[in-house]
Each structure stands twice: as C-alpha cells, then as structure tokens.
Amino acid sequence: MKRIVFLSIILCLGINNISAAASLKEMLPRSTKAALETKSESTISREATVFYAENNIQNAFDLLLSIPEEERTPQNYLLLGNILHDQGKNNEAIFMYNKAVLADEKFYRAHYNLGTIYLEDERPNLAIEQFKKVVKLKPDYAYAYYNLGCAYIKIGDIKKARTEFLRAIDIKNTVPEFHYNLAYVYKKLKNEKNANLYLDYYNKLTGQ
Numbered sequence: 001m002k003r004i005v006f007l008s009i010i011l012c013l014g015i016n017n018i019s020a021a022a023s024l025k026e027m028l029p030r031s032t033k034a035a036l037e038t039k040s041e042s043t044i045s046r047e048a049t050v051f052y053a054e055n056n057i058q059n060a061f062d063l064l065l066s067i068p069e070e071e072r073t074p075q076n077y078l079l080l081g082n083i084l085h086d087q088g089k090n091n092e093a094i095f096m097y098n099k100a101v102l103a104d105e106k107f108y109r110a111h112y113n114l115g116t117i118y119l120e121d122e123r124p125n126l127a128i129e130q131f132k133k134v135v136k137l138k139p140d141y142a143y144a145y146y147n148l149g150c151a152y153i154k155i156g157d158i159k160k161a162r163t164e165f166l167r168a169i170d171i172k173n174t175v176p177e178f179h180y181n182l183a184y185v186y187k188k189l190k191n192e193k194n195a196n197l198y199l200d201y202y203n204k205l206t207g208q
Contacts, residue, residue, distance in 0.1 A: 045076055052079050057086075074100040074107040081113060090117050108137040112144055119147060124154035142172035149181065158188045176205040 048063035064072075064080050081096035094117055100110035115130035128151045134144040149164035165182040172178070179201040186195035202208075 045073060048079065049075070052083075057083055069099075072099070072103070074104040074110060077103065078107070078110055078113065081110070085113070085117060090121060093117060106137055108134045108141070108144075111137070112141070112147075115144075115147060115151070119151055119154070122154075124151040127151040128155075140171055142168045142175070142178070145171070146175070146178055146181075149185075153181075153185065158185050161185050162189065173201075174205065176202050179205065 044063050044067055048060045048067075051057075051060035051063065060079065061083050064076050064083075067076055077096045077100035081093040081100065084090075084096060085093035094114065097110045097114045097117075100107055101114070104110075111130045111133040115127045115134065118124070118127035118130060128148060131144050131148040131151060134141055135148065138144070145164045145168040149161040149168065152158070152161035152164060162182065162185045165178060165185060168175075168178045169182065179198045183195045183198035183202060186192075186198060
C-alpha cells in the first residue's frame with residue numbers, strides 16, 4: 001500500500017500516548033485470542049498479510065495484535081501502522097512505524113510512511129528527514145523524491161523542490177502529478193517556458 005501525498009495547484013496540503021498503542025492488544029475479542037493460541041507467530045503473520053492484501057482489515061489487525069511485541073517483524077509493524085493511519089490515528093501509526101524502524105533501520109517503507117504522515121501533519125522538516133533516508137536506502141524510488149519535493153515546497157525551498165521533482169521524473173516519467181508540480185515550481189521560479197512544457201506533459205498524460 002502506497003502512502004503518497006499529492007499537491008494541488010498550490011500545495012499539498014510520535015506517539016504522544018504510547019500507552020494507547022501498548023494497550024491495543026487488549027482490544028482483541030476473547031474468541032480470537034483463544035483461536036490463536038495454537039498457531040505459530042510466522043503462520044499468524046502470513047495469514048495477517050493475506051487478510052490485509054484482501055482488504056479484510058479487521059481480521060488482519062486482530063491477527064497482528066496477537067503477535068507478541070518481541071516477535072513482531074518490521075512488516076508486522078508496518079501493516080499495523082498502515083491500518084491505524086487509514087483510520088486517522090496518526091499518533092498510533094507513527095508509533096508503529098517507529099517500532100518498525102527500531103526493528104530494522106534500513107526498512108525504507110517505514111521511513112517513507114513516516115514521511116507522508118509528517119507531511120500531512122504539517123511537519124515538513126521531519127518529513128524531509130524521513131524521505132532523505134528513503135532515497136539513500138532506495139535511490140530508485142520515484143515517489144520518495146516527489147514527496148521530498150512536496151516537503152521542500154512546504155518550507156519555501158522551491159529550487160530544492162525542482163531538483164527532487166526532476167529526479168522523480170527521471171526515474172518514472174509517466175506519473176502526471178510529477179509533471180504538474182514541476183510546472184508549478186517552474187512557474188514560481190518565473191520560468192514560463194519550462195512551466196508550460198511540463199504542463200503540456202501533464203495534459204498529455206491525463207488526456208486533456
């Protein structure tokens with residue numbers, strides 16, 4: 001599941017309560033707890049991933065919470081974070097993503113999703129920190145450069161935003177939003193020629 005933050009024409013838009021996340025497991029139904037006692041953690045993890053892929057979110061969530069914290073994988077924490085993020089529980093999601101990073105500092109997906117939440121929450125400097133880690137760990141991840149560009153716009157660094165959008169397009173030139181927002185930064189930089197050029201690319205990709 002991708003966590004991608006897109007700009008409009010002008011701009012796209014930790015757990016503070018750790019005890020809330022720590023007590024999530026207590027929310028499991030008693031029947032679910034009993035049914036899981038005979039399954040191995042690896043089996044539960046695989047089943048939870050399947051449920052998540054099939055959009056059976058509640059069952060995935062219950063299974064993931066049933067895994068003891070010391071046995072959860074970075075992927076387990078990532079999925080828990082994704083579910084909580086989709087529910088609008090950003091603080092709890094941040095907690096889970098940070099747990100994934102603690103389990104594996106090189107797990108770029110957790111850094112990426114942390115970045116998107118920070119961007120949504122109007123914390124662009126924290127977002128930049130996370131997206132920089134992503135591109136260092138996975139230099140070919142176009143969306144990380146794109147969202148890094150969005151974060152730079154948030155702090156008013158238009159030239160750095162331009163650089164990141166160009167990098168995103170160099171890797172993946174078929175995403176309309178990449179071109180649209182590059183046109184926007186060129187317009188901000190008063191480069192009408194390139195602004196119109198990338199706006200034309202955007203229109204072609206969207207069939208306008």
